[in-house]
Amino acid sequence: MNSESCLSCEAIERYLGEEEERVHALRGVSLEVEAGSVHAVVGPSGCGKSSLLYILGLLDSPDAGRVSIESEPVLHLSDDELAHKRNRLIGFIFQFHFLMEDFTAQENVMIPMRKLGQLSDAQMRDRAAELLDGVGLGDKLRRPSRHLSGGEQQRVAIARALANDPRVILADEPTGNLDTANSERAFELLQNLVHKRGKALVLATHNPAIAEACDWIHEMKDGCITASHPLGTRSSIS
Amino acid sequence: MTPPLYIALRFLTHRKRALLLSLSGVVFGVAIFICTQAQTQGFARYFIDSNIGANGALVVKSRFRPRYEPLMVAAKGSKEPTSRRLYFEGITNPNEIMRVSRQFPNVVSCSPVLRGTVSARAGFENATVDLYGIDPAQHARTTDILHQLTDGNFDDFRNNTSSIIIGSRLAELLQAGVGDTVQLLAPNGEYWRFTVAAIARAGIGSIDSTRVYSHARVAQALLQQPSGASMIIYKLRDPDRAPALATRFETLFQHNATSWQEREESTLQLFLTLRMSVAITVSLIILLAGFGIFNVLTMSVLAKIKEIAILRSMGYRRIDISSIFLWQGALIAAAGSLLGCALGALMTWGVSHIPIRLRGLLYTNYFLVTWDWRHYVFATLLAILAVFIASYVPARRAAELPPVVTLRGSSV
Numbered sequence: 001m002n003s004e005s006c007l008s009c010e011a012i013e014r015y016l017g018e019e020e021e022r023v024h025a026l027r028g029v030s031l032e033v034e035a036g037s038v039h040a041v042v043g044p045s046g047c048g049k050s051s052l053l054y055i056l057g058l059l060d061s062p063d064a065g066r067v068s069i070e071s072e073p074v075l076h077l078s079d080d081e082l083a084h085k086r087n088r089l090i091g092f093i094f095q096f097h098f099l100m101e102d103f104t105a106q107e108n109v110m111i112p113m114r115k116l117g118q119l120s121d122a123q124m125r126d127r128a129a130e131l132l133d134g135v136g137l138g139d140k141l142r143r144p145s146r147h148l149s150g151g152e153q154q155r156v157a158i159a160r161a162l163a164n165d166p167r168v169i170l171a172d173e174p175t176g177n178l179d180t181a182n183s184e185r186a187f188e189l190l191q192n193l194v195h196k197r198g199k200a201l202v203l204a205t206h207n208p209a210i211a212e213a214c215d216w217i218h219e220m221k222d223g224c225i226t227a228s229h230p231l232g233t234r235s236s237i238s
Numbered sequence: 239m240t241p242p243l244y245i246a247l248r249f250l251t252h253r254k255r256a257l258l259l260s261l262s263g264v265v266f267g268v269a270i271f272i273c274t275q276a277q278t279q280g281f282a283r284y285f286i287d288s289n290i291g292a293n294g295a296l297v298v299k300s301r302f303r304p305r306y307e308p309l310m311v312a313a314k315g316s317k318e319p320t321s322r323r324l325y326f327e328g329i330t331n332p333n334e335i336m337r338v339s340r341q342f343p344n345v346v347s348c349s350p351v352l353r354g355t356v357s358a359r360a361g362f363e364n365a366t367v368d369l370y371g372i373d374p375a376q377h378a379r380t381t382d383i384l385h386q387l388t389d390g391n392f393d394d395f396r397n398n399t400s401s402i403i404i405g406s407r408l409a410e411l412l413q414a415g416v417g418d419t420v421q422l423l424a425p426n427g428e429y430w431r432f433t434v435a436a437i438a439r440a441g442i443g444s445i446d447s448t449r450v451y452s453h454a455r456v457a458q459a460l461l462q463q464p465s466g467a468s469m470i471i472y473k474l475r476d477p478d479r480a481p482a483l484a485t486r487f488e489t490l491f492q493h494n495a496t497s498w499q500e501r502e503e504s505t506l507q508l509f510l511t512l513r514m515s516v517a518i519t520v521s522l523i524i525l526l527a528g529f530g531i532f533n534v535l536t537m538s539v540l541a542k543i544k545e546i547a548i549l550r551s552m553g554y555r556r557i558d559i560s561s562i563f564l565w566q567g568a569l570i571a572a573a574g575s576l577l578g579c580a581l582g583a584l585m586t587w588g589v590s591h592i593p594i595r596l597r598g599l600l601y602t603n604y605f606l607v608t609w610d611w612r613h614y615v616f617a618t619l620l621a622i623l624a625v626f627i628a629s630y631v632p633a634r635r636a637a638e639l640p641p642v643v644t645l646r647g648s649s650v
Contacts, residue, residue: 050646059551060642080555087553094645098548102252112552114241160552172645 005071006200007056007168008032012065014051014223025051026062027223031202033168038194038201040211043220049204050172052220056202057090057170058082070167087115091161093190093203095173098157099145105132105156106141112163131159135189151182158189169194171203175210183207242558245549246565249538256534260570261577263527264621268578271520271617273585278516279613280590280606282509284441285599290498291382292440292449294349294471295480297501298335298487300494301326328465335491336470344474344483349373349380350467352457357423358404358450360412367408368448369422371457380473383438383451390416390436399453401435406601407447409437422450424460441601505599521620528624531570535563535632539639546636547644560637567629574625575618582617 014026025048033039041049054060055067058074066073069089074082091112099108109128113119119127129141135155137148145153154174161169169190175183187210194201203214211217219227239247250257302324329335332350339345352371357364374396378384384392388406395401402420404412414420414434421429432452440446458466474480480497487495499506539546546559590607600606 054642054645057551059645080557083550083553083555085553086551090553092551094551098544098551098645100248100545100548102248107248111241111245111549114244115553115558117241164553 005032005068006035007067007069007202008071009052009056009062009067010065012052012055012062012067014048014055014060014062016051025223026055029065029220029223029225031056031218031225033200033202035167035200036195036198037215038191038213039203039216039218040214041202041204041218041220041225042206042208042211045206047220048223049220051223053170053172053202053204056168057092058086059092087112088164089167091164091166091169093154093157093161093169093171093174095176099153099160101146102144104142104144105137105148105152105159108145108156109160109163112160116164128159128163131162132156135159136185151178151186154178154182154186155189158186162193165197167200169199169201171201173204173206175205175207183210187213240561241554242561243565246562246569249542249545249562250566250569253534253538253541256538257570260527260531260534261574263530264524264570264574264625265578265581267520267524267527267624268575268617268621269581269585270523271517271620272579272582272613273589274516274520275513275613275617276582276586276607276609277589277605278509278513279610280608281600282506282513283608284602284606285505285509286498286502288441288445288600289502290477291386292442292445293498293501294380295474295477295498296472296484296487296495297469298339298472298491298493298495299329299469301328301330302488302492302494327468328463329467329470329493330465332465332467332470335493338490339470339472339487342483342486344476344479346473346475347376347379348470348472349376350454350470351377352454352461352463352466353468354457354461354463356425356450356460358408358412359421359423359429360414360418363412363414365408365411366448367404367422367450369457369461370449370451371454371461372451373454377451380471382440386438386440387436388439390434392436395435395451398433398435399456400432401452402432403436403438403451404434405446405449406437406439407443407597408449409434411447420450422452422460425462430456430460439601443598443601446601524617524620524624527574527621528628530628531567531625532628532631535566535629536635538566539563539632539636542636543639543644546639547641550639550641551645556637559639560633563633563636564626564629567625567633568622571622571625575621578617578621579614582614 008031010030012026012029016023016025029052041052043049055062061075067075069085074085106125106128109131110124113124113127132138132141135158137152137155140148140152145156148156175186178186190201191213193199205211215231217229218225336348336350339348349372354369356367356369358367378392395403404414404420409415412420416434416436418434420432420434422432423429477498481499484495484497549559586607589605592605593603594605596602
């Protein structure tokens, strides 16, 4: 992995829980993600995929190791500075989409933009409409998110993750709650965005078909990355 | 609109029942505070205005006796000679004192009064009365006597030296009306005959049941007093500054000077205690409303754990999260205070129309209220403080929630 690295971590250690329930969730994990590439992190439940994503997304701090965004170490930054980087550079997609139920689809997409504060209200509305149109929800802008189907909600979550034009998109089981057709559609959407607009995508998934379609597959087990395969150099993932 | 304010508004409007509950607590707390303060201060204000209107804001009377401490020998066992002030009764030179005191900018007008206690008789009724010998023109300028007349005419009194004005309750006691004859007993045992020219109601029981006004010259002859005045009463531009002026007058004129605050100290303290007591009770209501808001916001934090985690993942800082809940409190406080002030004004107006027949310390047929903007400001400040305290803990708790724990699907 060379070219321009937009996100990397090195020798990440993370313990979860207290005392007797303490679990060594991540054991010396290193990863480098360059712009325009899609990385799949696969492995059994509890192997540390989500923990790795939260650390890469600056939502959680590792007990040891370093994380860099665009070659700049970030772990020494204050909570507010980390929040600002999250807002500007990172887009999150969660398995259960996690939308604000009382907000419309458009308002949900506008939430990160409001925080960034670079656009006027009208501009934010236009951009949200454009993003929702891009994920096929141009006709459901004003519908409260709780009145959307599961697939539609996940597409709103994708649009929201792209709201501030982030450098990196982190997706934790983005298709885990969708049927096959919706899964494929959501993944295609993400893949197109990454390749066309030079983003980086790291996704944790159990779906072998989706993992196979990624530029890189990182296999995790017991908190370690046991193998990393670029596209076309691996046998099928179980 | 800041992002936290926008989100706070959306969160608030979503939970309408909780919003109404919180809002009603603040609205009623503020309204009751305003209404009770208006009532208690209404009675106090009425008493003060009536008192100043009848007796003046400041009274000068009794000349100081010179002190001779250097000549005095302390009694055995006593450490220092007595320092109690002694007086000569009455004003020595009232015209000169009035001439000088009129130079003070706070003095509007002043009126000399010759005062004495006599017996009054009308028909078969008798009463002990407080006779005020006055100069009608000067007294009318200095007191509210013209507005206090309930029957008769002040000009009839002014133009007839053998006429008097009597207090309304005294008139009832003597069963005397305008045009009737009232006899006053002079110290030498002679009865003097007067015609009632008018009846006055100051609104204060102790005045209305004893006060009789006559012309100063007539009173001087009747009371057989050598001095022309036993006191001078003053009308001031700013009655609140009466104590400072009293001190100044004592030094300048060497006469005892008493402000209305000093004169009515015990009654004023009674009103103050009553107001404090009511204010404490009503503040507790507002505090209870604060507890209600605390509960609502705490429940809101618990219900919005997922949303808080989402916001944090999207780059909202801890301070943004706490601001969302503080804004909710602020919006409740603002709306609650506004509605509470309106309701308070409405309640105050309603209370002022409740009939009540008071004929004791004060005379009134309706509840007395005062319209004071400070009540509204104080009630609003109190509500804002209570709501801020109630919002702070839930807001802080929301800000401290670790988003990862929620996102992992664990309970907090």
